Amino acid sequence: MGKKKKIPSINPYLSTPTRKRDRPDIQELFKGIKAGNWQHLSRAITLVESRSAQDNVSAKELIKLCLPLSGKSFRMGITGSPGVGKSTFIEALGVQLIEAGHKVAVLAIDPSSSINKGSILGDKTRMDRLSSHPHSFVRPSPAGDSLGGVARTTRESIILCEAAGYDRIIIETVGVGQSEIAVHSMTDFFLLLLLPGGGDELQGIKRGIMEMADLILINKADGEREAIAKKSKRMVQNALHILPPEDKIWTPPVETISALKQKNLDVVMAIIRKYQQLATKEGLLEDKRKQQSAFWLEESINYQLKNFFFQNPKIKERYKTLKSDVLSNKITPFEAADELFRTFVN
Secondary structure, eight states: OOOOOOOOOSSGGGGSOOOOOOOOOHHHHHHHHHTTOHHHHHHHHHHHHOOOHHHHHHHHHHHHHHGGGOSOSEEEEEEOOTTSOHHHHHHHHHHHHHHTTOOEEEEEEEOBOTTTOOBOSOGGGGOHHHHTSTTEEEEEEEOTTSGGGOOTTHHHHHHHHHHTTOOEEEEEOSSSSTHHHHHHTTOSEEEEEEOOSTTGGGGGSOHHHHHHOSEEEEOOOOTTHHHHHHHHHHHHHHHHHTSOOSSTTOOOOEEEOBTTTTBSHHHHHHHHHHHHHHHHHTTHHHHHHHHHHHHHHHHHHHHHHHHHHHTSHHHHHHHHHHHHHHHTTSSOHHHHHHHHHHHHHO
16 A cells, blocks of 8 residues: 555644743833733733733732723723624724724623633624724623623723723623623623614513613614614613612613614713713712722632632542532532532531
8 A cells, every 4th residue: 555645734833833922021011001002901911811820920910010000991881682783883882982082992702612711703803993993902802601701800901901091991791691790890881782673672681681771772773673663762761660770860861773874873972971970970980980899809709719619629529429419319409518618618
């Protein structure tokens, strides 16, 4: 038999040894961030997203340097079910904010690949106009396994963006669900996007999401869908009447828009501006930030404790057996948890 012909690799770089990533110089990164260098900012966010223990030490040092420069932005959370047009809306809103003299950072929280925990939606590719603007920064981040699908490091990423001079931070969530609770707890203004559907869309929206919203927009209100959008607007307004407003000083407006056609975006801008002015004057923004810091302190403690608990060798060994017993109904989940806790304490 002849010698087998070598099949070329689809990716020729796979056979090339990869160079170990150099440890970043924290002072250099900090200088670059202060200067508004987006490459330094991107590298810094990669650092805080890393699960390496050594990177975590460097990230904490960097965050400490950036913290005094943070806190001066207006943070907005934007949510809505898949297909509602979040990326189109964010790009349109972002461009308008830039034209109004702001620097805009978008942190788009993507669902994670179950294999490598990477970012799989790539919102940056859907915001060509915004992401290429010199006064914007668009960063998709994998949600991982943290609270509600929101990246554990999003709060740190906000601090880095603010230190880089971005005064409008937009956080896009995965969709309608648990992630909204986390995003709401790190933003000043929470915006819910709905589709025109004569109120049918409300069936899939949890009451808690409606209560958290500071503004509700019926998107894609153009052409034949405009009449349906107006009907949806009335139904949402009626639904809001039976829900207590989260803030006594603000009643969430409901508006119809078309992000694709740039329709009513000036109205959205005016509402956001009005809310910011009112909330600042009444001290609401300051109170929100304090409550959010307390919330994330507790969440960070819970996260650290959980990691510490499951890294214990005896817990790892016993957990597998007890989980199997729970699944086969030999013991209850409460009994299993109690035994694991006693094993950990002892």
